[in-house]
Amino acid sequence: MKKYEVMYIVRPNLEAEGTKAVIDSISKLFTDMKATIAETKEIGLKDLAYEIAGFKKGYYVWQLVEASKEAVAEFSRIARINEDIIRDIVVVC
Numbered sequence: 001m002k003k004y005e006v007m008y009i010v011r012p013n014l015e016a017e018g019t020k021a022v023i024d025s026i027s028k029l030f031t032d033m034k035a036t037i038a039e040t041k042e043i044g045l046k047d048l049a050y051e052i053a054g055f056k057k058g059y060y061v062w063q064l065v066e067a068s069k070e071a072v073a074e075f076s077r078i079a080r081i082n083e084d085i086i087r088d089i090v091v092v093c
Helices: 016-032 069-081
Strands: 002-010 036-052 055-067 085-092
Touching (some): 055 069
């Protein structure tokens, strides 16, 4: 398993509970696939460099995970499907 930095942007118009639910579901996805989440930072609501899906702001979340390729691939698949996540990136540490 390798270490990855995972960052994703959640839609800004979600309630606080909705944002928390998205973060919890992503964390659960990694833990269910035997990955370890070393650190999670909720950076918060920030201006986007350019408009994405009609939004000018987004709620940024950063996680440091130790995961398999399969777990990262599943995260990428879920992030594309989930309408509450407007952008994501995964970087190998």
